Amino acid sequence: MYRFAYRLCGEPEAAKDLVQETFLNAYRGYDRFRGDAQVSTWLYTIASRACLRMRRRRKGAPERELSLEEFVPASDGEFRLQIPIDGLSPEEALHNKQLREALDAAINQLPKKYKMVLVLRDMEGLSAKEVGAIMGLNERAVKSRLHRARLFVRRQLSARGLGEASDHE
Structure with missing residues (x-):
């Protein structure tokens, strides 16, 4: 919790x-x-x-910045835990740092309704049904918001040259 x-x-x-x-x-x-x-x-x-x-x-207080350093998008759109590997080359370490920063920035730009779905589903591991129960949405709405959130994040990463289209992989 x-x-x-x-x-x-x-x-x-x-x-x-x-x-x-x-x-x-x-x-x-x-x-x-x-x-x-x-x-x-x-x-x-x-x-x-x-x-x-x-x-x-706390109106007027700055909105929190999500720290999602350990998660990166996989080719199927799911987020996977990135386990640091000892002995990374400086280029690989720099790429990982840039990817983490870009991912944080992309997720922080999501509207709250999409960010909440993404965090609950992909990071907390809840089912679409459970996320719907928490947010007062039906399963279809959860899946739709999740899809839009993932697309947004992917586009943001690709725009920075760090997504699937990146030549670093």
Whole structure:
């Protein structure tokens, strides 16, 4: 839950507060939990709503920058964990750094509705159905937003010469 909260908030202290608020709200509202979804889905829903409330309270505060350094897009559009390999050449290390920076920038440019779907689905590993339950969307809408988010990220990377069309691969 902390990892999810940190990705939403971007600050360690805000993430801790969000996790605390999430579990406190879950405890207070447990009698209203119907069991229609998994407990984890219910908790993600509580966390995402609590995050929105925190943002509204902090209007004017800068939006968080997602740090997605460990994820890179694969050819099938999914994000894969990039495991650092010791002994990279300076050129490979530079390329990886540029790719991470470009990926961060691309994801940060996504509208919130697409960013949230991308984080929940590709990074948190939730199913489209679970993401839909959290965001109040049907599965088709989740898949549509996810597709648009991935296309946007791919285009941004390609525009910088770092995507699939890159000659570094």
